[in-house]
Amino acid sequence: MFRIKVPRFWRYREFRYRLSAWxxxxxxEVHFFKPLVxxxxxxxxxxxxxLPYTGKLLAYTIVRSPPAGFEEYAPYIIGLIELEDGTRIVSQLADVDPEELKIGMKMEATFKRIREDGVDKIIAYGYKFRPAIQ
Ligand SMILES: [Zn+2]
Structure with missing residues (x-):
């Protein structure tokens, strides 16, 4: 009989589907990973x-030379977003062309596929930000 391997994605679903921090x-001070000190x-x-799901765009840049494992997604846009509570977060931006972006525009978090694991085809999900639908 085959043992069904539960993908990491399902085990960590709760963690991945909200913006949590410490x-x-x-x-x-807000930390995205629980620190020792x-x-x-x-x-x-x-x-x-x-964390709140909405904020405003402070800055952005287009990545044309991505790190290993992300080559097929280039070019993509990375933005610095200030959330409603003042927390600043760096995130990939989605559903938008660079020429549509404006500094100060309202953004919202969305949960998207980030990459597929080459070995066991595990799909990693995470947040991205896109212009808020008014
Ligand atoms: Zn402190």
Missing amino acids: KCIHCG CRRCRYREFSEVT
């Missing part, structure tokens, strides 16, 4: 927070 209890104040306790 907020320092002492100074409020806060990078700002060296405190060691954090609370998990869900």
Whole structure:
């Protein structure tokens, strides 16, 4: 009998389908991965927070020479977005052409396929940002 391997995607689905982060209890600094110590104040306790899904575009750049594993997606756009709570996040942008982008425009998070794992064909999902549908 075959054993069905549960893809990582399903096991981590909850994690992947929200923008979660770790907020320092002492100074409020937001970290995307749970750190040992806060990078700002060296405190060691954090609370998990869900970040807002919308924000505004602060800057963007077009990537034409991507890192290994992402070659087939080039060129793509990377943006710096300031979320409603002031958290700044770097993310790939989707569903938009560079000439349509304007600094300050409203953006929203969307969950997209990021890449396919070459060995076991596991598809990785993650967030991307696109112009908010008004
Ligand atoms: Zn801190």
